[in-house]
Structures are given as C-alpha cells and as structure tokens.
Amino acid sequence: MNRDVRQAVMERADGRCEACGQWFGERLQCDHAFGRKHAEETVRTCWALCPTDHQAKTLNEPSRIHWMWQFAIHCALHGYKLEQERAEKEIAWSRAKKGAA
Numbered sequence: 001m002n003r004d005v006r007q008a009v010m011e012r013a014d015g016r017c018e019a020c021g022q023w024f025g026e027r028l029q030c031d032h033a034f035g036r037k038h039a040e041e042t043v044r045t046c047w048a049l050c051p052t053d054h055q056a057k058t059l060n061e062p063s064r065i066h067w068m069w070q071f072a073i074h075c076a077l078h079g080y081k082l083e084q085e086r087a088e089k090e091i092a093w094s095r096a097k098k099g100a101a
Contacts, residue, residue: 005041006030012078013048019070020053029054033071034086044080047071065094 012018015025028048032041039045049057057067068091075084 001030001046002041005043005046008043009046009048012043016048017050017053018047018074019049019057019067022050024050027051031057033067033083034090039086044075044078044083047074065091065098068094 009030010028013028015023015028017024017028027050029051030046031049031054032039032046034045056062060067068087072084072087072091075081075087
C-alpha cells in the first residue's frame with residue numbers, strides 16, 4: 001500500500017476503527033473498500049479497520065452488502081459523494097445478483 005495513502009487514512013481514523021468506532025490505536029489495518037484490483041488506491045477508497053472487522057470484511061461476513069453499507073455510511077460522513085454512490089451501486093448490483101440466483 002502507498003505509504004502516503006496509509007498515513008492519511010490512519011490520521012483520519014485517529015486510532016478508531018472506521019466501521020465499528022472502537023479505539024484500536026496502532027493495531028488498525030488499512031483496507032481497500034472495493035478491493036485492490038477494482039479501484040484506485042486513494043484516501044477516499046481506503047479505510048482503517050480493526051483486525052476483527054478487517055477479517056470479517058475480507059470474508060464477506062455477514063455479507064458483502066453489509067460491508068458496502070458500512071463503507072457508504074463512512075463516505076457520507078466524510079463527504080466522499082462519488083465513493084458513496086459507487087458503494088450504493090455495488091449494493092444494488094449485489095442485491096440484483098442475489099435475487100437472480
């Protein structure tokens with residue numbers, strides 16, 4: 001991960017998991033919300049997660065939709081409109097795919 005992006009994400013988080021809000025200090029992990037292959041690595045597409053949330057997101061537990069909603073909320077709080085819209089589109093796509101199955 002780009003060191004400047006990681007540093008900016010960690011500064012924004014200020015020791016708190018950006019999903020659950022609990023304080024984890026230096027144990028936070030930087031995560032690519034849309035996956036490394038699917039979005040440019042920027043401060044707006046990455047967030048700081050605690051180890052538990054990072055693992056759960058990686059495994060899509062409880063679901064991919066859950067984590068996209070969490071990221072959409074995160075984006076709304078920070079005014080990242082384009083990223084919020086992308087997360088909401090990913091949610092709609094996931095729901096449509098789930099309904100077609």
